[in-house]
Amino acid sequence: MKYRLVDKLLPIQKKLITSRKQYAGIVSSRSTGKTWILSWMIVLELMKGHNVLVFSQTYSTLKQNLFAEIIRRFTELQAEFPDLYEELSPQYNKADMTISYKGGMCYGYAYVNYENVRGQSDISLLVLDEVAMAPADILDVAGPCLRGPGIKPCIRFCTTPRIGSIWNRRFKEHINLGDWDIFTGTYKDNIHLSPESVAMIESSVSDPVMRQQELSGEIMDTSIENCVLADVTLPTHIGGKDHKYVMGIDMARYGNDSTVIVVRDSYRIVEKVPLFHADTYKVSSTIEDMIRRYPGVRIYIDGTGGFSSGVEDYLKLGYKITSVNFGSRARDDYNLNARADMYTNLVKAIDGGFFIDDNEIKDELFATSYVITAQGKKAIVPKEQIKEILGHSPDATDALALTFYEPEGGIDFRRESQLMDMLFR
Numbered sequence: 001m002k003y004r005l006v007d008k009l010l011p012i013q014k015k016l017i018t019s020r021k022q023y024a025g026i027v028s029s030r031s032t033g034k035t036w037i038l039s040w041m042i043v044l045e046l047m048k049g050h051n052v053l054v055f056s057q058t059y060s061t062l063k064q065n066l067f068a069e070i071i072r073r074f075t076e077l078q079a080e081f082p083d084l085y086e087e088l089s090p091q092y093n094k095a096d097m098t099i100s101y102k103g104g105m106c107y108g109y110a111y112v113n114y115e116n117v118r119g120q121s122d123i124s125l126l127v128l129d130e131v132a133m134a135p136a137d138i139l140d141v142a143g144p145c146l147r148g149p150g151i152k153p154c155i156r157f158c159t160t161p162r163i164g165s166i167w168n169r170r171f172k173e174h175i176n177l178g179d180w181d182i183f184t185g186t187y188k189d190n191i192h193l194s195p196e197s198v199a200m201i202e203s204s205v206s207d208p209v210m211r212q213q214e215l216s217g218e219i220m221d222t223s224i225e226n227c228v229l230a231d232v233t234l235p236t237h238i239g240g241k242d243h244k245y246v247m248g249i250d251m252a253r254y255g256n257d258s259t260v261i262v263v264r265d266s267y268r269i270v271e272k273v274p275l276f277h278a279d280t281y282k283v284s285s286t287i288e289d290m291i292r293r294y295p296g297v298r299i300y301i302d303g304t305g306g307f308s309s310g311v312e313d314y315l316k317l318g319y320k321i322t323s324v325n326f327g328s329r330a331r332d333d334y335n336l337n338a339r340a341d342m343y344t345n346l347v348k349a350i351d352g353g354f355f356i357d358d359n360e361i362k363d364e365l366f367a368t369s370y371v372i373t374a375q376g377k378k379a380i381v382p383k384e385q386i387k388e389i390l391g392h393s394p395d396a397t398d399a400l401a402l403t404f405y406e407p408e409g410g411i412d413f414r415r416e417s418q419l420m421d422m423l424f425r
Helices: 011-018 034-047 059-080 111-117 138-145 166-177 195-204 208-215 280-293 309-315 338-352 359-366 383-390 395-402 413-424
Strands: 023-027 051-056 091-093 098-101 104-110 123-129 154-159 181-183 246-250 259-264 269-275 298-302 321-324 370-372 378-380
Touching (some): 011 034, 011 181, 034 051, 034 059, 034 098, 034 104, 034 123, 034 154, 051 059, 051 111, 059 098, 059 104, 104 111, 111 138, 123 138, 166 181, 166 359, 246 280, 246 395, 259 395, 269 280, 269 395, 280 309, 309 321, 338 378, 338 395, 359 395
Parallel strands (some): 023 154, 051 104, 123 154
Antiparallel strands (some): 098 104, 259 269, 370 378
């Protein structure tokens, strides 16, 4: 059986299929054959008897696009090798969204249900279709599924860049680092398009910004307007350490929210603990364990909406916990409420040298913005708006911000640096 797939590949497709890096993908304009090459990579993996984990925007797009293309690849092989028709017949279960072939299995998921993959294993290839629409932590959740005897994890993705996506910044970071293969191109590189198709593509988008994204495949600047980190440079190293511990607890509310506990000292985050679907006892016992490990820790819990009442009742007899209502009155006259106070203090700390070495919290901070109300007050945008950008609620950053509810006890790194310059210059 000989099938010269390489002869059918566009240059950008060949680059992806021959990449040897663990992370590789195509970030290009529309009509560059992204779905086509992903479908071939999945088929080839199934033929090896390996398991594949696939994500798309929704189950509907998965069924109509990528899974349909996988079945077409098998159909093309059957036409090429009619004597092997039965042998080249996969099993497609539309109810479970799986495609099996011999010993291999392809599992399909929608991004909205990405948490459901926890517990999967023996996956050799993770495929992320239109990754610009994926949750920011998709790799954290799905990555651990790529394990098992003899597994060499491989992650492949394709997408048209999207304005406002957190992934644009990631693409640029990894292009600069050189640790991911990210291949770019436009529809003009696709020699299989007819002149009529090219004319249709070029006339379909009139907005100049959308043309840059959809037709030029440009990975555009995704800085969020009024981002809380605007004009702030993130520190690149830890300035020191001490034992002035502060704990913030952001309680789960609904849906895919999680309870997140963050402990910091004056210089950096010491520990972050996410708890998924945890009951009152689990949350309370985890907090107790952390209190024992961080003597003298000050504790702040999100008391908005009463979701923390059970935990507070459990712990209040033995420990002093400050319950913070995010909507309560601000200390700073320029802020709308306590939530704006906390984020203002957090950003000041970062600007002053507080070190953050946590990609999830960085992503959440870059997706968090503020507005100025009619009364001239600064207000942090609602969680729901940030969730639309990230794909998940910014629980970890809210937990960190809680630790800055009271500004006292922090260290002014810029003032400390100025004093050192005065003494030793």
